Amino acid sequence: MAKLSKKKQDALIQSEIDRLTEIFKNIAEDKKKAAQRLIERVAFMTVTLGILEDTIKTKGPTYLLVQGAQRMLVENPAQKSYNAMINRYTAATDKLMSLLPKDEPEESDGFDEFVNSR
DSSP states (O other), X not given: OOSOOHHHHHHHHHHHHHHHHHHTTXXXXXXXXXXXXXXXXXXXXXXXXXXXXXXXXXXXXXEEEEETTEEEEEEOHHHHHHHHXXXXXXXXXXXXXXTSOOOOOOOOOSHXXXXXXX
């Protein structure tokens, strides 16, 4: 997925937005605007992280930097960007998940209470 055109990136981002919007369609109306902004950010980060992952797989997490007589192993800029973005992605995803409606506890049919009372 390395080096994609802007048009291809936009298409992948829109596809991810559509996927996430479908998942979060049942959230409360008062939370939809905030959710939509988060969905857009998470979709962008999802695609960008995929590109960064591919770059890291191809070029490695480090590279040999040669400056005159000096040689040193340094972190690939893609790795550095990935490490920073994955933390923000996780935080944004957690925030987005918190907007989902809470599952209602199932009604008891009395069986567990019966077994536990014996």
